[in-house]
Amino acid sequence: MNPKTIFLFSLFALAVFAGCASDENSTPAADISDASPDTTADAVDVADTLDAKPQWVDAERAFSLVDPFIGTGGLGFGYAALTPTAQVPNGLVKLGPDTSKDGKYYPQSHFSGYHYDDPEVRGFTHLHLVGTGAPGLGNLSVLPVATVDAAKPWAQYTALDKDSEQAAPGYYSVHLPDAGVTVELTASLRAGFHRYRSDAGGITLLFNPASSIVTSAETEVTMAVDGQTIEGHVVFGGDFATRSGPFTLYFSATSDSAPTAVSTWDDSGVNAGASSAQGVEGGAVLDFSDAEQVELRVGLSFVDLDQARLHRSEELDAKTFEAVREEAKAAWLDKLGRVRVRGGAEDDLRIFYTALYNVWRMPTRLDGADGRYRGMDDQIHQVNGSKYYSDLSLWDTFRTLHPLLTLIDPDLQRDSLNSLLAMKRATGFIPRWPALQTYTNSMLGTPADQLFAESALKGIDGVDYQEAFDALLITATQQTPPGSIFTGRRAVARYLELGYVPDDEFSQSVSRTLEYAWNDWALANLADHLGRAEASALRERSENWKNTFEETTKFMTPRNADGSFVVMMSHGAFSEDHYTEGNAWHWRFYPIWHPTQLSEAFGGPSALYEQLHKFFDDAGINTDDYLPLLPDGKYWHGNEHDIGAPYLFNFTDRPAEVGKWVRLIQSTAYGSGPDGLVGNDDGGTLSAWYIFSALGFSPVAGHDTYMLGSPLFPEIEVDLGDGKTLRIEAPGAGPETPYVVGVNVNGQAHDGPYFTHAELQGSTVYFDMAAEAPAAD
Known part of the structure; x- marks a missing residue:
C-alpha cells in the first residue's frame, strides 16, 4: 500500500504497518502502541542483611507473574497485537x-x-x-x-x-x-x-x-x-x-x-x-x-x-486436560526459570516476566512428531538433527530477540539458523520474514546477515556458516532474478554503483541505504570470522550510511542519482517516498554499528548529546500523559528503527544518560495492563528490548558486543547454558536510581561502552547505581 497521504493518522492507519508492514511487496501491516504503567511505585529495598533480602523469583513465581493479557488492548498505534492464546513455547x-x-x-x-x-x-x-x-x-x-x-x-x-x-x-x-x-x-x-x-x-x-x-x-x-x-x-x-x-x-x-x-x-x-x-x-x-x-x-x-x-x-x-495443562506449564517453567530476579517492584516484575514469556511465542515449530514438515517449496522434507521453525520476523527480531536467544536459548537460535538454511536449500534464498510456508518478503534489507554473523561470533556451533555466507553474499551483491520467491535487496545494483540508493529511482531510499550498510557490516564480521577475502569490501560498504548524511542539517537525507540531496521541507514529515515507516528523525540515529563515527559526523560527543537529548525530550516520553495513539514524531519506541538509540548516549560526553532514558522508556512504554506495550511486539522484539534493558546492556546486532545500560533490579541471575550463569549485582537499582557510575566484571574495573559476549560467560557484573547524574565527561 505504502500510502502518500499528508494526514498523519490516515497515512499510518491505511498503511497498517509495524515492523512487518512496509516491505518489498508493499505489505499491509502496522506498528501500534499504548501504555499506562507506573513503575515508580512499591519499590522493594535491598537490605544490608541477608535475612532482610527479598526472595529470588524462581520459575514457579515467574510463571504466576506472567499476564498474557498485557499488550492485548490499547488504541490506534497503541496496540501490541498480542493475544492470550494457550500454547507451549514456540508451539x-x-x-x-x-x-x-x-x-x-x-x-x-x-x-x-x-x-x-x-x-x-x-x-x-x-x-x-x-x-x-x-x-x-x-x-x-x-x-x-x-x-x-x-x-x-x-x-x-x-x-x-x-x-x-x-x-x-x-x-x-x-x-x-x-x-x-x-x-x-x-x-x-x-x-x-x-x-x-x-x-x-x-x-x-x-x-x-x-x-x-x-x-x-x-x-x-x-x-x-x-x-x-x-x-x-x-x-x-x-x-x-x-x-x-x-x-x-x-x-x-x-x-x-x-x-x-x-x-x-x-x-x-x-x-x-x-x-x-x-x-x-x-x-x-x-x-x-x-x-x-x-x-x-x-x-x-x-x-x-x-x-x-x-x-x-x-x-x-x-x-487428561489437567495433564496436558501441567505439561504446558512444565515447558514454560523451564524457559521462565532461566532468568531469576531478586528485588524490584511488583509491577516491574510482572512486566519483566511477561516480556520473557513473549520471547518464546514465536518462531513457530513446524516439524512433526515423525520429523516430516512441508517446506517453502511445498514439498515434504525430513528433519535431520535439527528442529524446523518458521514465523521468523527477522527485520524486527534481529535487533533484540535473536541476540537474546543467543544468550539464554542457544539451542533455539541454532535451530532457527538451520531452519533458514533449510529454506535456502529448498528455494535458493535465505528469507527475511518467513511465515509458515511463505517468504512474505515483508520489510527490506537482508537481516539474516546479522543473525548468522552474530551467532558465529558468539560461538553458536552446529551451523554451516560457510554455506550461509555464500548464500548471503549473493543477495548482498546481486539482484534476485525476476519472479523469484525472494526479492532480496531490491536496489542492490545501484547501491553498489553509487554507494547509496538513489531517491529518484527507488522509494524509501534512505532506509534502504542504512539497512544495506548494517547488513554489510554484519557480513564483514562474518567474513572476518571465516577468513573470507570479501571482508574488506563489505566493511568499506558498511560506511555507506555516510553518503546519506547531509552535513548542513545533520540528517540522513534522500539523495538523487546525480548526487544532489533532496531538499526536505520538514524532517518530521512521515514519507514512504524516502523512509520506511517513519521520518527523518526516526532514521537519524540508526547506525548503532558505527557509533563513534556517527558521533564524529555530528561534531563530537557533546554535539551528539545535544541532538539525542532533543530527540528524546521532544518526543514526550518523559511526561505523565504520554499516550502514543499516533506515532511519535521523534523517538518512537513502538517501532523498531529507534530502539537502539537510547544506548548511543554511551558515545556522548554524558554516558550515564543512557540510564535516564532507558528507565523513562521502561516506565512509560511498558505497563501491566492490556495497553501495556506501545507498539506491535513483532515476534517478541519489544519484549526482548525490555529484558535486555532490565539486565543492564543491549546488543549490537551482527556482532559479539553489547552496549552498556542500566539494570532495573538489584540482583539478576541468567542461565547461559553449559552450566554457566551470569550474575548481575546492582544494589539499590530501581526506578529512582537509573544512573550507572561504575562497573566491574569479576572484581576488575570495567572501562568503555561495551561488554563482549565472552566477557559475560559465567561472570559477575557489578554496577554502582546512583539517583543523580554524574557530571559530563
Whole structure:
C-alpha cells in the first residue's frame, strides 16, 4: 500500500504497518502502541542483611507473574497485537479467542484477531501470529452457541463475560453467558485441547475449519463427521502468512462422546443431518444435547491427515486436560526459570516476566512428531538433527530477540539458523520474514546477515556458516532474478554503483541505504570470522550510511542519482517516498554499528548529546500523559528503527544518560495492563528490548558486543547454558536510581561502552547505581 497521504493518522492507519508492514511487496501491516504503567511505585529495598533480602523469583513465581493479557488492548498505534492464546513455547498450536473478523471492529486493532475491549468472540482458533503488524491466520475455529444461524453459521458471534476471562502460559478460560458455557483451552506442541462445561446441560458447538482473520476466496474445506471423529483439511490463502501461495491444514479431532445430532454446512448454509461438507465455507454443527461437559482433542498438520492423527493421538489422546495443562506449564517453567530476579517492584516484575514469556511465542515449530514438515517449496522434507521453525520476523527480531536467544536459548537460535538454511536449500534464498510456508518478503534489507554473523561470533556451533555466507553474499551483491520467491535487496545494483540508493529511482531510499550498510557490516564480521577475502569490501560498504548524511542539517537525507540531496521541507514529515515507516528523525540515529563515527559526523560527543537529548525530550516520553495513539514524531519506541538509540548516549560526553532514558522508556512504554506495550511486539522484539534493558546492556546486532545500560533490579541471575550463569549485582537499582557510575566484571574495573559476549560467560557484573547524574565527561 505504502500510502502518500499528508494526514498523519490516515497515512499510518491505511498503511497498517509495524515492523512487518512496509516491505518489498508493499505489505499491509502496522506498528501500534499504548501504555499506562507506573513503575515508580512499591519499590522493594535491598537490605544490608541477608535475612532482610527479598526472595529470588524462581520459575514457579515467574510463571504466576506472567499476564498474557498485557499488550492485548490499547488504541490506534497503541496496540501490541498480542493475544492470550494457550500454547507451549514456540508451539504450532496457539489456541485462543478471536474477537473480530474483517473489520466488525477496528481492523488495525485486530492483527492477532483479538482485542481486550471486545465484548464478544467469533471462535476459538488454533493458529495465530503473535504481535505482528499484519492480519493473518486465525484458522480452525470452535464456538459454543445457544442457537444456530442456519444461513450463515460461520459468521456467528457470542458474548464474552470479561470478568471471567483468565489466562496463564498454556491456558485460557472464559464464560460465555449467552451460550451458557465455560470454555477452557490448553495445548501441546501440535494439538489443541478444548473443554466446554454447560451451565444447565446441553452444548452446541460450531466446528469451522474455514475460519480466519481475513476472509479469502481461496479457502476450500473438505471434512466429515463420523461418530466421535471430525477429520478433513482446509486449503487457505489470501493473507499475510500465505503470500507465496495457500497452505493445506489437515485436522483430526475427536470428542469424548459422540454428538447426539450432527449437521454440516457449505456455502449455501446448514444442511440438516448431513455428515460431510465441502466448499469455501464448510463446517459442522455438533449438538451434545444432554452433555454437561464436552472435551475436544484436535491434532494439526501441514503434511497430511496421518500426521494430524499422529499429533492428536501421541500428544493428547491418552491424557487428561489437567495433564496436558501441567505439561504446558512444565515447558514454560523451564524457559521462565532461566532468568531469576531478586528485588524490584511488583509491577516491574510482572512486566519483566511477561516480556520473557513473549520471547518464546514465536518462531513457530513446524516439524512433526515423525520429523516430516512441508517446506517453502511445498514439498515434504525430513528433519535431520535439527528442529524446523518458521514465523521468523527477522527485520524486527534481529535487533533484540535473536541476540537474546543467543544468550539464554542457544539451542533455539541454532535451530532457527538451520531452519533458514533449510529454506535456502529448498528455494535458493535465505528469507527475511518467513511465515509458515511463505517468504512474505515483508520489510527490506537482508537481516539474516546479522543473525548468522552474530551467532558465529558468539560461538553458536552446529551451523554451516560457510554455506550461509555464500548464500548471503549473493543477495548482498546481486539482484534476485525476476519472479523469484525472494526479492532480496531490491536496489542492490545501484547501491553498489553509487554507494547509496538513489531517491529518484527507488522509494524509501534512505532506509534502504542504512539497512544495506548494517547488513554489510554484519557480513564483514562474518567474513572476518571465516577468513573470507570479501571482508574488506563489505566493511568499506558498511560506511555507506555516510553518503546519506547531509552535513548542513545533520540528517540522513534522500539523495538523487546525480548526487544532489533532496531538499526536505520538514524532517518530521512521515514519507514512504524516502523512509520506511517513519521520518527523518526516526532514521537519524540508526547506525548503532558505527557509533563513534556517527558521533564524529555530528561534531563530537557533546554535539551528539545535544541532538539525542532533543530527540528524546521532544518526543514526550518523559511526561505523565504520554499516550502514543499516533506515532511519535521523534523517538518512537513502538517501532523498531529507534530502539537502539537510547544506548548511543554511551558515545556522548554524558554516558550515564543512557540510564535516564532507558528507565523513562521502561516506565512509560511498558505497563501491566492490556495497553501495556506501545507498539506491535513483532515476534517478541519489544519484549526482548525490555529484558535486555532490565539486565543492564543491549546488543549490537551482527556482532559479539553489547552496549552498556542500566539494570532495573538489584540482583539478576541468567542461565547461559553449559552450566554457566551470569550474575548481575546492582544494589539499590530501581526506578529512582537509573544512573550507572561504575562497573566491574569479576572484581576488575570495567572501562568503555561495551561488554563482549565472552566477557559475560559465567561472570559477575557489578554496577554502582546512583539517583543523580554524574557530571559530563
